Amino acid sequence: MHDAKRGRRVAVAAVREGFSAVKLRTCGAARGHDATAIKSVRGESGGAIALMLDEHQVLSVNEAMVRCGVPDDSGLDPIEESVGAQDFAGQAHVAHLMHAPVSIGENWGGLLDAAKNIAAATSDLMIPDAF
Secondary structure: OOOHHHHHHHHHHHHHOOOOEEEEEOOOOOOOHHHHHHHHHHHHHOOOOEEEEEOOOOOOHHHHHHHHHHHHHHOEEEEEOOOOOOOHHHHHHHHHHOOOOEEEOOOOOOHHHHHHHHHHOOOOEEOOOOO
16 A cells, blocks of 8 residues: 555544454555554554555565564564565565564465475465465
8 A cells, every 4th residue: 555544544444344454565665654554554443453564575585674674563464475476585584584474375376386385484374365
């Protein structure tokens, strides 16, 4: 979500409609936007919803650690695919160093990708799209 005002509106609507979670797709927006968007949505929702962050595979491992490490105290659950889905070593590095849970799986090409991710311990949660 590139617009913090829109994020706040979506969060308020989600709470009113009974949703328990909102995914923020920041997708590599300007550094610092992640933390701003999280604070904005968290404040507007009164903490009544879980927040997930999706960088949509656009970050390098180093950038993921800088950007995704910022909101660790914001109660994110989870951070989804910050680095490329085929970067198993990078995903594992991010997953092992993050305080927030890391989720992957929506960009897997099939069961072989699932097996590679399990072997490399790339995440805390695996949420694949249907194969």
